[in-house]
Amino acid sequence: MILESPALPVTEGDSVTLRCRYQETPSDLTAVFYKDGSLIRAETTGEMTIPAVSKSDEGLYKCYNSKGDSPESWMTVTVPVLSMSLPRLLCSLLVGSPYLLVTIILLVKYCRSRAQGGTRKTHQDQLGDHVEEE
Numbered sequence: 001m002i003l004e005s006p007a008l009p010v011t012e013g014d015s016v017t018l019r020c021r022y023q024e025t026p027s028d029l030t031a032v033f034y035k036d037g038s039l040i041r042a043e044t045t046g047e048m049t050i051p052a053v054s055k056s057d058e059g060l061y062k063c064y065n066s067k068g069d070s071p072e073s074w075m076t077v078t079v080p081v082l083s084m085s086l087p088r089l090l091c092s093l094l095v096g097s098p099y100l101l102v103t104i105i106l107l108v109k110y111c112r113s114r115a116q117g118g119t120r121k122t123h124q125d126q127l128g129d130h131v132e133e134e
Helices: 086-115 124-134
Strands: 001-002 016-022 030-035 039-043 047-052 059-064 073-075
Touching: 001 059, 016 030, 016 059, 030 047, 039 047
Parallel strands: none
Antiparallel strands: 001 016, 016 047, 030 039, 030 059, 059 073
8 A cells, every 4th residue: 555645745735636556556445544644534545635734734544445554644744834814914014014114204204303412402402591691
């Protein structure tokens, strides 16, 4: 028995089909699939499809039918770098945008005031000049 499974890591959300084969031909016999030693389910087609894999599907798989057991095969599931859902992304932008905007405005005002620092007197300076004249 041979368990035909992806040789390379699969991406979370992908569809994956595991096939139980006997001597290079698909098995027409019912195959029982296991993950990490625990029964998953039996399939009369000899194939088991996971429509959208998740990280929890990663592990050691094997199949069994009346012809025998297959060797275990490891399936790796990778999580995409940007796996944030659209609603969550929009929520993050809505929450973070006002803070970013206020920070930029304050930074621009600060830079302008520093650039005009030599030619512009503050209110305190003007009061000090007025007190000295009296």
